[in-house]
Amino acid sequence: MVTNTISVSETPQVLYALRRADDALILGHRLSECCGHAPTLEEDMALANIGLDLIGQARALYALAALREPSLEDGRANTEDTYAYLRDVGQYRNLLLCELPNGDFGRIIMRQFLYSAFIDPYWRAMMKSSDAQLAAIAEKAEKETAYHLRYTSEWVIRLGDGTPKSHDRMQAALEFLWSYTGEMFDTDEAEAMLQAEGMIIDASAIHDGWRTTVQTILDRATLTLPQSAWMQKGGRSGRHSEHLGFLLAEMQQLPRSEPGAVW
Amino acid sequence: MTPQTDALLRTRVLHALDDVTDPEIPVLTIADLGILRDVRVHNGVVDVTITPTYSGCPAMNMIALDIETALARAGIENFHVKTTLSPAWTTAWLSEAGRQKLLAYGIAPPQEGSGRGSLFGTVEVACPQCGSTDTSRLAEFGSTSCKALWRCNTCREPFDYFRCH
Known part of the structure; x- marks a missing residue:
């Protein structure tokens, strides 16, 4: 049984699938940390x-990703589990936004809102992918x-337009998270190749619609869109904040210390 | 194996699957719910295809296990259970019998067209206890992925609403 960090042959298709998968897994894991702690x-x-x-x-x-990855030199193939449990920080491809620590309830909601307002129209557009499997996932x-977008929008409005304290906390959450939103709309050469084949859409095409959704909800929430245009990036190429290491240490502890453990 | 014996075997499979219910909503069979997408028999080999209601539905593994058990009990040995994502499951696949069973069980069946559209679309949901439509949503996400929590303002009973999807 393997506990060592795996190697991954990141063809454009594999890299793309891992990026989207890592976003979902890491953000999903952050939300799982709230279990038993929400208000x-x-x-x-x-x-x-x-x-x-x-x-x-x-x-x-x-x-x-496992289906599309060329098999490894020793004949082994990666699986859902090896990607999740046996890659280290530098091999994770998720957005920095997804790995940020939870903070208070307001920040959890704001992070989820900013992401959902992007990923919902993104998946809707991806339903037209020329790749049947990607279209099915989308x-x-x-x-x-x-549903995630509707739920978080309601909470952003309720808290933003709530008490002075809840308003201030939501504005602070927005200011904190804002510089991590730019990375969602980035593309690179690997993705450009897949775009040319019609397999994926250009994420930057989602930006204007996202901005409109965010502005609409923030207006109703009496919150102010931050002016700063500077955006922090790095997650897509494996340059992460220190927070991801702690998250992975917890998430991967069991499969790393008890190799081959099954339910 | 002839086409006739394959057809007979398929009937036996479908009959055996009548006993497989959703572990979280035990009044609904997987056929009622629309999770059971396809049963094919070719040369004595059975292929059962199921589709998840939600990507992360934790019941899928258990449902696959229950299908295997039901088929094995019926003396059917040569089978595969596979999962497909497309076409994506929708509450429109819930059979009319399934909707009636839900209602009798105390869960309000999904109202078509209430899934998306406007960000704050409103939907009229009738209370499964007293039938009143004076109801309100308490929580968008309920006891399972597929349900929301509602309350009847007439009889004051809280109830589950099967979310439109």
Whole structure:
């Protein structure tokens, strides 16, 4: 049984699937940390349910990556589990936004809102992918993210337009998270190749619609869009914040210390 | 194996699967729910295809296990259970019998068209206890991925609403 860090042959298709899968897994894991800690039982269940949706989406995307990855030199093939449990920080390709520590309930909601307002129209557009398997994953995911967006939008408005204290906390959450949103719309050469084949859409094409959704909700929430245009990037190429290491240490502890353990 | 014996075997499979229910909503069979997508028999080999209601539905492994058990009990040995994502499951696949069973069980069946559209679309959901449509949503996400929590303002009973998807 293997406990060592795996190597991954990152062809453009594999890299793409891992990026989307890592976003979903890491954000899903962050939400799972809220289980038992949300302000009320209803919100506890909501956050756990959203996390469950994301981890389910991650599984489908990892399975796709495994299918598309050329087999390794020693004949082994990677699986959903080896991608999740046996890659180290530098091999993770998720957005920095997804790995940021939870903070208070307001920040958890704001992070989920900013992401959902992007990923919901993204998956909807991806339903037209020339790749039948990606289109199927998109079709499934989009139904789920539509609920995530509605749920988080309602909370952003409720808290932003709530008490002075909740308003200030939401504004602070927005200021904290804002510089991590730019990375969602980036593309690179690997993705450009897949775009040329019609397999994936250009994420930057989502930006204007995202901005409109965010502005609409923030207006109703009496919150102010930050002016700063500077954006922090690095997650897509494996340059992460220190927070991801702690997250992986917890998530990977069991499979690393008990190799081959099964349910 | 002839086409006739394959057809007979398929009937036996479908009959055996009548006993397989959703572990979280035990009044619904997987056929009622629309999770059971396809049963094919070719040369005595059975292929059962199921589709998840939600990507992360934790019941899928258990449902696959229950299918295997049901087929084995019926003396059917040569089978495969596989999962497909496309076409994506929708509440429209819930059979009319399934909707009635849900209602009798105390879960309000999904209202078509309430899934998306406007960000704050409103939907009229009738209370499964007293039938009143004076109801309100308590929580978007309920006891399972597929349900939301509602309350009847007439009889004051809280109830589960099967979310439209």
